[in-house]
Amino acid sequence: MEIGLIGLGKMGGNMAQRIRDGGHTVVGFDRSPASARDVASLEELVQKLSAPRAVWVMVPAGGPTDQTVNALGDLLSEGDIVIDGGNSKYTDDARHAEELGAKGIGFVDAGVSGGVWGLKNGYALMVGGAPENVARIQPVFDALKPEGEGGFVHAGPTVGAGHFAKMVHNGIEYGMMQAYAEGYELMAASPLIENVTETIKSWQQGTVIRSWLLDLAVLALESDPGLSKLRGYAEDSGEGRWTVEAAIDNAVPLPVITAALFARFASRQDDSPAMKMVAALRNQFGGHAVETAGSVSASDAIAPGSR
Structure with missing residues (x-):
């Protein structure tokens, strides 16, 4: 399959490589001339692709995504498809789908998880959109996902379902990270625990709290015991806030995720x-x-x- 990919940063560049490794053709574009891009403009990217085209957008949520989708709406043709794989707010997807749909262009939203490890391990994909549009892109999804049965879900036929699922995923991630962080701080403060790193490392086998996040915590502690090289300052990229907003809209209590979000706010106060x-x-x-x-x-x- 042939696909255009816009945004060749930490995730986008690795995703392009994994898609190519899966036997597909990628035409990559990034606004930075320093990137390993294949074309110098969106116009050139569209010209290089054979119709019907598929273009994956992997740029920051909000303004950059809006601008890119709007530009593609003017460049693509009826029958083409745009995939938004960034961390867009799910409510933006309906607007993008409506604007592109008026021109006969399909739209699929794809929540992507895997970070810098995705090139090696594969990316978890949560997708929303019409089944026929998802089926068109399925070969690329199959190349990106981890090996085996898991790692991909068509979360729902309505656009926004993929980004909503990814939003909830990231909200859960907030809560898990906060729990690990609080446990680490308590053990570091207690005179009873002589080796915090080895204690946390021991949890990687046989415990009910073992996870990839726990593995990453061990890697962080082994490279920087006591985490002395870091400031206790944690940003939030938006998904945690949106998860709490959605909880309010649906009258669903999320005390753990909400507390984890507020803890990040507190981390920014000296x-x-x-x-x-x-x-x-x-x-x-x-x-x-x-x-x-x-x-x-x-x-x-x-x-x-x-x-």
């Missing part, structure tokens, strides 16, 4: 205003010691035990 208020209130009602700017504590400001 001196949390909320925790300052907690400390101030504890001092006010109970005379509990608090650290203040320029001094060790302000516990003498309020008489101990006062209410």
Whole structure:
């Protein structure tokens, strides 16, 4: 099969290689001239592909994806298909499908998981869209997915189903990462555990919490014991927020995922205003010691035990 791939970054470049390794032809484009692109423009990419064309978009969600899909809508022809494999918000997919559909161009949304390890291990694919459009792209999905029966799902015939599934996947990932992180911090703080890295490493065999994320935690600790080279600052790329928004819209309680998202917000505060208020209130009602700017504590400001 022949496919165009727009966006040759960390994931896109590896995906192009895996598709080629699967015996297919990839025409790659990236806006950066420094990338290993095959063509210098979207126009040239479309011209190089044989009709009916299939073009996979692998660029950042939001504005970059909107601009790319809009440009393809002007360049492609009736019968062509666009696949959005980025981390787009599922609500954007209906708009893209409607705009392209008015021109007779198909649209498939594909949530992709696998990160920098996908080239070797394969990518998990969660796909949404009309069955006939998905079937057209199936050879490429088969080349990208891991070997075996798993790793691919046509999540639903309505566009947005793939990105919704990937959004929930990433929300679960938030919760799992937070649980591992909290367990690590507790063991690091306890005088009972002499070797935190080896303890976590021992969980890789025979435990109910073993996972690929646990394997990655071990790799991180082995390369940087104590994680001293890192700052405790964690970004969120959007999917966690969207998962919580969807939970509110559907009246579904997600306490773990929501707490994990808020923990990332807290990580960006050098001196949390909320925790300052907690400390101030504890001092006010109970005379509990608090650290203040320029001094060790302000516990003498309020008489101990006062209410």
